[in-house]
Amino acid sequence: MTPNLPQQPDPATEGALSRRALLERLTGVTALACGIGAVAATLRAAVPSKPDAENRRLYVGRAADFKMNTTTWLSEMELFILHTRAGLAALSARCTHLGCTVRRSRDGFRCPCHGASFDAEGHVLAGPARRTLPWYALSVTPTGDCWVNTEVEVTPGSYVAAVMLPEETP
């Protein structure tokens, strides 16, 4: 030990951090990392985990329930069931503009939220909607039950022939 020598710059430690500065920096970096981690964790917790898949295959009724040349509104399922000479079809009742439920109008459907209007087959007539109302896959079982799969969209205009079975006898 040689006390009280004038401080000579040691070439080995010149430009290096003092212990205090190093510790301060490490503390700062650690605090920052913890902070970022905490914010990220909080945000992650706020994002919900994937919800259970909803049942998208809906039983809509018996084919015979939908009279020829009518449009039936199934309010709970947000669907319109069309029955024309060409057959049966299922149209979404949710406006393709901003998601309100459309209403039937003289020339087809009309949305009360922003005035989009569609023809009887869901093609855009006027207003802010840009897409045809989605047509969903509809199937009729041999027993005459109608099912709609709202996960599968079909080309507008594809009707399903409604095979009219002889009325069941109880």
Add this chain to the structure above:
Amino acid sequence: MWHALGKALASLPQNLVADLRPHTRPDDSASKRLRRSFLYHLFPLRVTERALAPTTTWALGIISLTLFLVLCGTGLVLALYYVPTPAEAYDSMLDIEHRVALGGLLRRLHRVAAHALVITAALHLLRVAMQAAYRHRELNWWLGLTLFAALLGLAFTGYLLPWDQTSYWAVRVVSTLLDHLPWLGQPLKLLLLGSDTLGDQALVRFYALHVALLPGGMLAVLALHLWRVRRDGGLSSSTPELVTQPAWPHLVDRVVGVMLATCLVLMVVSLTTALPLGPPADLLRPDNPEKAPWYFLGLQELVSYSATMGGVVVPVLVTLLLFALPLLDRDERDIGVWFGDTAEKRLFATLVLTSSLVVVLGSLVSTWPTLTQAQTNLSNTLKDLLNPASLCLVTTVIAGTLAGSRTCLPRSAMRVMLGVLGVSLLWFTLLGLWRGADWLLTWPWSGSSHGL
């Protein structure tokens, strides 16, 4: 030791009161009083004559602050009774209205104050923008814009909570609107709704936003906002004023007077207007027409032309313009005055009037049946580009460019642009009020009145 503690405790209430109110010892100077008490610490020692003149700021900041405090107070009590579940929200609102002591008055106070705050905060923002008072106050301008955004968030989440018709369909529309926002839309939607569908999760999240996150954040930013006013040395001005008055009593009296007057007006309006609840939410069927509250009607009208243009492009561009204002305008002259000179005033009036006329006529002409027919055959991109929303945008840019090239001042260009945007927003709100069944134009008094 116990004796000392007892003495300290005994003098505590006295000291607290002394800290809150100014010491009135006759030998104290006004400045001493200010430094000594907490309430008066909020104010500077001396203020300029200009700051005291009512026409400089119209006290819009103080009025807004008062309304915010009233909203916090009334909201706290309302939050005790409100139940944030779709099954019970509406019933709990009915309870507040009819069974809670003074509940109806509390709810109306909260609602009237909220409507008033949207107006006063917007006017406050407009005042600062038009006086170029954001110069040398950049940070505070941005803090103010953040406060305004939070305020709109509070207004939106606030009218969702009753879970009536307007609430439910408004959430449905806005959550679908997020689909049109690129990149950010989907994660934001999931974060906001808490699920794929609109239900229990969504309402709880809106409740949390409305009673905790947004007001808490706003309180923090508000404290900064007010503190910055002091730090920046009061109102922005390019002509330093030497004549000042002691803040106590001149400023303090005025502030207290404005706060009391605000409360008085609020109370009178709340006692004399009915403001009934809408019908409970019908998840199957929106009303016809289904309208937003008046402060979002302009936006609703804009998205009724095009969701992308009116709901995303225009709001994003306007927000960017507002944030960029202090960066684009670096002029040192005429800070804190309404207009530079009469020539600029005349130019402003001419450009804003003609541009607004273009927007008004353009949007009226576009409702012409033959034009709507012609619009049907356009491609989707053209439909998004050719509508009153984009007309408003183009007119704003042209008017701004004209003003800028005429005066060579970015500031007058920006003033004209804000003027055109402001008048257009008013016009679109008016058009929204005139929408009747099937979103067709009718007189507001024919048919059911919505939107308030």
